[in-house]
Amino acid sequence: MDEFTPCNLNYLPENILLDVLSYLSVRELVRAGRVCKRWRRLVRDQRLWRLVDLTAWKGMTSRILWALLRQYLGCGLRCLRLRGLLLSVRGGTFLSEAWLKALSTKCPRLSRLYLLHADLRSLPSCQLLPPSLKVLELRGCELPQDFFNQDLPTSSEEGAEATSSAKQKGSSGRSAPSGISIECLILNNVPSFKDQHLQSLTSWQRLSRLELCDTFRVTASGLRTCAAKDGACGVEGLFRLKYLEISITTRQGYQLQMASLGLGAGWLGLEELSLGGKEVGPGLLCASRLKDLKRLYLKACTLSEMQIVRSCRMLRGLSGLHRLEFLDVVFQPRLCPPEGRGGGEEEQEGEEEPAGGDTVNSESKPDELIPNLRRSLAILLPCCTLAFSNCSVQSNAD
Known part of the structure; x- marks a missing residue:
């Protein structure tokens, strides 16, 4: 062989x-x-080098970032994930203006940027980020006061150019186009994000998706101010926003006014709403004011069956609502009255609610709660698709 x-x-x-x-x-x-x-x-x-994840690289420094940008990163880069030095003992400046400008020049197709534990207080504005970005995700970052304000010049030269171009636009009678092309902004556990940052987003011309996860300083009044509404000069606020997510899931003892209560004034053009954690209860009470709502998502919370049925009764006025989804929801069954005490007002209340045929049987077993709840919601919202993903039923202790 x-x-x-x-x-x-x-x-x-x-x-x-x-x-x-x-x-x-x-x-x-x-x-x-x-x-x-x-x-x-x-x-x-x-x-x-299309999808670059540097969050697992321990000991990442600005010197390594410069070496990667000069030798490897190029026009093929689409998504970049970075971990900052906010929680590092070394500390120091991680992202510099010069590196961001070089990134914009060498990687013109970068569309998604994910920053983890990055200290952005040294950057005057988000205009320094690559203009090709469509998705910006910040997790555990620190922000300066005017980070999302696009009217601020990033330097003296750019400020002079901005004023001259503004004069030219003003003389021609046309408004200056937005310099920020971000369509999706995701904020997860960013303690420094507050109502002032949210107000700055109203000047963004392309923002259509906003996710606020564990942003504790956003209040109901701040959300009410930025809601899309009819004003003296037409629709004002975040009128291009189609998807909004508000969730508080990690903080214990959260006593501030729920941000989702700001939805009670209505929101023009909002088609999708996602509520999570402690924002689900007050958000359900205000969701009926969203006349353009098409999809509603409830996740990572604990709800009683009576709370769901009563809230969904208010949603019957939304003719465009065609999907209601429960994700990671723990359902609490109705507590049955002890023997010998059920003859008074509780019995009468139980007789009044089933009159419409849209409530859950109080004597249903825990394993029958979700099917019964599905049937009751199907009667209340006949044109709405119901979805239950990874849901469970809380067992009552004796």
């Missing part, structure tokens, strides 16, 4: 090698580029 010749990675075609290298992390890719000239050329292929 003929002897088999030894085979190594050099015999594989480049498309197979690129598939193998795509399973490596960024740090492993950099190390693989030091093997030989061929691997160095393959590692710099932009197909490997």
Whole structure:
């Protein structure tokens, strides 16, 4: 028999090698580029640098960021995930204005930016971020006071250019277009985000999705001020917003006024609403004022069956509502009165509610609660699709 010749990675075609290298992390890719000239050329292929996750790289510094940007990151970059030094012992400035400008120039197709534990107080405005961004996600970050204000110049030269261009626009009678192209803004556990930041978002011309998760300083009055409503000059506020999420899930003993109560004044054009945690209860009471609402999501909360049925009665006036979804919801069954005490007012209340045929049987077992609740909601909202994902029933203690 003929002897088999030894085979190594050099015999594989480049498309197979690129598939193998795509399973490596960024740090492993950099190390693989030091093997030989061929691997160095393959590692710099932009197909490997479309989705870059640097959150797992321990010891990340601004010097490493500059090296990655000069040697590897390029026009193929679509999504970038970074971990800042806010919780690090070393501290220091992580993202500089010069690096962000270089990122905008070298990566013109970057559409999603995720920042984790980043201290952004050294940046005067979000206008320094790449203009190609469509999605901006901030988690556990610190923000300056005017970070979302797009009217502030980022430097003296840019300020002079902005004033001159504004004069030219004013003389021609046309309004200046928005410089921020972000369509989706996700804020998760950002303690410094407050009503003033929310008010700054009203000047964004393309913002259609806003997620406020564990933003404790946003109040009902602040949300009511930014809601889309008819004003003297037409529709005012966040009138381009189609999706809004408000959730408080992590903080214990949260006693401030719920932000979702600001929905009671109505919101023009809002089609999707997601409520989570402690914002579900007050948000359900105000959801009936959202005349354009089409989809409602309730998640990560505990609800009683009577609370759901009574709230859904108020939603019957929303003709456009066609989807109601429960996600990670714990349902509390109705408490039955002890024996010998059920002859008074409780019995009469139980007789009044089933008159419409849209309540849940009080004697249903825990395993029958969700099917009974589904049937009751189907009667209340016949044109609405109901979905229950990862839901459970709380068992009553004896």
